[in-house]
Amino acid sequence: MSSTIEEVRALLAGFVQSPWRDLHFRSGGWSLFMAKADGGPNPMLARAGAAVAAVAAALREITAPHLGIFSARVAVGAMVEAGTVIGQVDKLGEATDVVSETAGRVAEVLLQDGDLAEYGAPLVRMESA
Numbered sequence: 001m002s003s004t005i006e007e008v009r010a011l012l013a014g015f016v017q018s019p020w021r022d023l024h025f026r027s028g029g030w031s032l033f034m035a036k037a038d039g040g041p042n043p044m045l046a047r048a049g050a051a052v053a054a055v056a057a058a059l060r061e062i063t064a065p066h067l068g069i070f071s072a073r074v075a076v077g078a079m080v081e082a083g084t085v086i087g088q089v090d091k092l093g094e095a096t097d098v099v100s101e102t103a104g105r106v107a108e109v110l111l112q113d114g115d116l117a118e119y120g121a122p123l124v125r126m127e128s129a
Contacts, residue, residue, distance in 0.1 A: 008032065059107055061122035064089050065096055070117040074124065078106045086124050089117050103129040 015023055015034050022039030025032045033042045064070065068091035074080060081103045088095040104126040111123055 058128055059125050060102075060104075060128070061110075062086055062098060062100060062124045062126060064117035064119055064121045064123055065098065066091055067119050068096070068117055070111045070115050070123060071113045072109050072111070072124070074106050074109070076106050076109055079129070080104060080106065080126075089123075098123060100124075100126060102126070105129065 011023075011025070011032075012034060020036075022035035023033070024043055035042065066089060068089035070087055070089055072087045074084070074086045080086060080100050082101060084100045085097045086100050086106070087098045087109075089098060090096075106124060107127045108125040109123070110125065111117055111121075117123060
């Protein structure tokens with residue numbers, strides 16, 4: 001392992017002295033990216049960013065219809081159909097059902113029972129079915 005570290009240090013020292021602006025090196029199961037201030041973007045981050053964007057696109061939030069006290073009617077991991085009541089928001093003793101518009105799996109319940117929900121605040125994150 002220490003020889004690998006010494007090789008990377010030598011590669012970095014050579015890179016600093018070179019005219020190259022960036023360097024992306026892959027070997028076996030690992031990658032190394034170096035860039036100077038005027039170098040290109042890290043391609044490893046671009047792939048990770050695309051993966052994060054794909055996951056974020058697959059998630060959708062169900063939001064509060066108005067200000068009130070939230071109470072969940074589903075748990076994380078539950079599969080729901082379109083039209084399922086996922087919770088209620090109580091405003092001055094009058095409860096409003098919060099309904100899922102599409103089928104999916106509950107990825108995250110963002111508020112605890114009894115928490116104050118602001119208008120438009122995300123209550124539940126859903127994964128597409």
